[in-house]
Amino acid sequence: MYFPVVFHALNVSIQEHYVAEFLELNRKSEAYGVILTPQDAERIMTVRNQVLHNYGRVELSIEVTKALIEAFASSSFIQQENYADTLIELHEIFYALKNDTEDRISDMKLLHRMKEMFEGECEGSLALLRGRIEEYAEGVRVELQKNESFLEGEDD
Numbered sequence: 001m002y003f004p005v006v007f008h009a010l011n012v013s014i015q016e017h018y019v020a021e022f023l024e025l026n027r028k029s030e031a032y033g034v035i036l037t038p039q040d041a042e043r044i045m046t047v048r049n050q051v052l053h054n055y056g057r058v059e060l061s062i063e064v065t066k067a068l069i070e071a072f073a074s075s076s077f078i079q080q081e082n083y084a085d086t087l088i089e090l091h092e093i094f095y096a097l098k099n100d101t102e103d104r105i106s107d108m109k110l111l112h113r114m115k116e117m118f119e120g121e122c123e124g125s126l127a128l129l130r131g132r133i134e135e136y137a138e139g140v141r142v143e144l145q146k147n148e149s150f151l152e153g154e155d156d
Helices: 003-024 025-032 036-054 063-072 080-100 105-121 127-154
Strands: none
Touching: 003 036, 003 063, 003 080, 025 063, 025 127, 036 063, 063 080, 063 105, 080 105, 080 127, 105 127
């Protein structure tokens, strides 16, 4: 049996299924004036996979991507012209933050915090969001170090 051929066919089938799931979300997002084209969905999937690879991460589902789409489609700062590109950038920010916080924050809490910052103090600026998220990650790391230092001191 040609395992590489079988695995490739399976991977293509899974990718097509995921793209179809992204396009299903258009039913919700079109109310906000934004939709993904099949090409956008494929590009998001490709970039998502590359981002995961770059950060050395493995994800067996697309729930984070779907949650990003659902959370940010309603933003008044996102227009159709920048919708797919914004979602792509949000993937990069999300996974950078997951690594920076050592996965100590749940996906949904992280997404909520990102959306809150994006809509609030960042006023739709991805560059500003990236900077604010880095500050947030630093605060989380400091807090984790304090907690670990405190727990290490208990043995004395």
